[in-house]
Amino acid sequence: MTNQVRQAERSGMVKAVSVADYIVERLSAEGINHCFGVAGDYVFPICDAVDSSAKVKWIGCANELNASYAADGYARVRGAAMLVTTYGVGELSALNGVMGAKAERSLVFHIVGMPSYQHQRLHKIAHHTLGDGVFGNFVDLSADAACCHAIINPENCVVEMERVIGEARRNNQPAYIAVPSDYALSPVMSADVKPIVPRSNEVALRKAMAIIEERINKAKSVVAFPAFTILRLGLQKQAQKTIEALGCPFATTLMEKCVLDEGHPQFAGMYAGAVSDPKTRQIVEGADLVLDLGGVNFNDITTAAYSAQLDLSRFITVGLGDVRIGDEVIAGVRLADVLSELAKLKPSSAPYRGARQELAPVTGNPSDKITMVALYPRYAAFLRAGDTVVLETGSTSLGMTPTTLPDGLRVEAQVLWGSIGWATPAAFGIALADPGRRTVLITGEGSHQLTANDIGAMGRFGANVIVFVLNNGGYLIERALEENPDWTYNDLAPWNYAELPKALGCADWYTARVTTLGDLDDAMKAARASKTGAYIEIIGGKMDMPPALAFAHSRLREMYGGTP
Known part of the structure; x- marks a missing residue:
């Protein structure tokens, strides 16, 4: 896209790319083909850019909250989503959905059209504001719902878009992108910026793997927990290869339902504290080593009201960007890379084989009421x-x-x-x-x-x-x-x-x-x-x-x- 801007400037014959067009086309390169939202006058330039795009289709929702929920669902499957709302009333209506995406690591790019820079500079009293001539009242609220944010202008557009995309990818959480309406129509100033791709630090990765491998070799029993983030990042095949290479049983919580097939021979069942099957509970709570692959969220729901008996000193938690082993945190290590390295290991004994989880029988007579x-x-x-x-x-x-x-x-x-x-x-x-x-x-x-x-x-x-x-x-x-x-x-x-x-x-x-x-x-x-x-x-x-x-x-x- 930077080359497109540069070529347009050099030719003098092609209309320069606007900020709005650049944002939409740059996000389409992240695999986004649909844009969820509700139109509003401050965000019309972004809506127009979507409607004019050959790559992104506008999906108008009944309201902004619904749009944010839909974007969350879309991002869970595609890896990222685009949500467009207007300033104030629109963005605030969407915040519950955006914060839910942040909590559950779903990457939504939330684009908000702001009043024009000219009106902001002159402190005009405008609709969708508090009537005080202040236009930054909602920025902190929306920014707190995301992992990163930027207020875009023609000069910083290219640089800031790469920064927020890279940071959102690193955390797999929402990004908030605000654009004053007049800036959205202005031509982008080109810049030589390469996309930021999160990668592991090789030294940190080798250190983490050495400790993990040592702990695995010393453990008499190992159990793996593939976390919900495996699904968010599309790493199911890699996680399955890792677990098969280790030969250990794996369990899931409610948040990871079917992240790997429940018919897999190494599946030990769903873990939920006191309501777990006794065998599953023994495998999890009795393991010498628990490999938390992705950062399982052991909350009141997933532990059946805190009834879990887990010794966290036995955990190795591989997060999206770090590895925690006891009180030591090794930063700069990506989950995908750890899975790749773990898949190279050889099991020290025969793989775990559990009883296949069968579907419950369908019972009842046709005339029976539904229970x-x-x-x-x-x-x-x-x-x-x-x-x-x-x-x-x-x-x-x-x-x-x-x-x-x-x-x-x-x-x-x-x-x-x-x-x-x-x-x-x-x-x-x-x-x-x-x-x-x-x-x-x-x-x-x-x-x-x-x-x-x-x-x-x-x-x-x-x-x-x-x-x-x-x-x-x-x-x-x-x-x-x-x-x-x-x-x-x-x-x-x-x-x-x-x-x-x-x-x-x-x-x-x-x-x-x-x-x-x-x-x-x-x-x-x-x-x-x-x-x-x-x-x-x-x-x-x-x-x-x-x-x-x-x-x-x-x-x-x-x-x-x-x-x-």
Whole structure:
């Protein structure tokens, strides 16, 4: 792109590249083909640049929060995403989604159109401001939601774009890029800058590998944890080669569901503290050495309310840019390089072979009402290799993640940040990011009501998602954590969910409302056969909860004295 700017300047015959065009085209080189956002006057130049681009398609969302969730989902699959909002009202509406991407290491380039430099310089009183003539009120807020930021002008555009792209890649977290509207239309000043590609320091890498190899050779038992960041960086094959080379068992937490196939012979099961299978718990908590590949997040959710018994002195944690061994941190070491080096090692004994994780049997009679015991095995049986399943925060995640799933799946859930409503727009972004896979959204109606309006965007842009919405009359996750499940604040407006797609412009979608297991089985077959999107409303019991949620209910009440 720098050469394009330079050639335009030299020829004198080609229109110089504008700041807006440069930003859009430079980000397209990062593998981004779609731009999620909501238009606004301050950001019109960026919107125009996207609309004029032959490489990037504008994806208008119902609101900025939905756009940020969709961008998060897209980035999880593509490795990066573009989010465009206007100054103040737009960027602030998107911040929850951007911060969720930061927490769960999803790289979103958040571009904000600011009022013109001229208005800023003259301290004009303008709309979308606090009326005080100050235009930097929101920069710190948006910058804190990202790992790096820049305010772009024609002189620094090339240099600053390379800096923020390099830093965002190094951390795999969002970058905030603000552009005054008049600067966005100005020609870029060229500069000789090479892209910044994060690499390991060779001396640091050799030091880290020497210590890791020594610890592995001394350990009588080793277990690996491939972290969720393996999935974010597209390192699944490398992680699998590493684990196979070491011959050790591996386990996952809720955040890593299906990061590697659960049918792999070295899979030792899902680890969640006290609710783990006893054999899995013994393998993890009894290991001499735990190889944390990518930085597992052991939080209250992934440890079943802090019930894990883990000795961190036995951990070697390979982060995105460093290695931690006890109290020693070796900086300048990249995760991909460590995996590559580990894959060269030879196991000292025969590889671990665990019992294959089988799918739960599908039970129940066609005339039976739908229960959680019968529902989740049906979800597992419905899913196929090549599907991407998106799980909403709440009872859905806690019901689905302990369920053994088929090989070849990709599972996405927002376990750490846990913002309800995330999954519906995220499924939209995921479907656009990889249309070769079928995207399946499994959500509850409480979360779905927050962001259901982007079902319309799915239909508009041909994202043929299969949507399952569990309608159990309110917020089940909240009711499960309450002494009194009948508080009125856990109730919801009684929507006719199965009618939403048609009302939102998806007239050709398959839709159904099911109350029995037979109806559900028929609807699942029809949804799988549908060439467009599909939407199934499932009627469940008000307090019928999956076992993991029931445990969390009792554990949290115990911890917090009945008031979680």
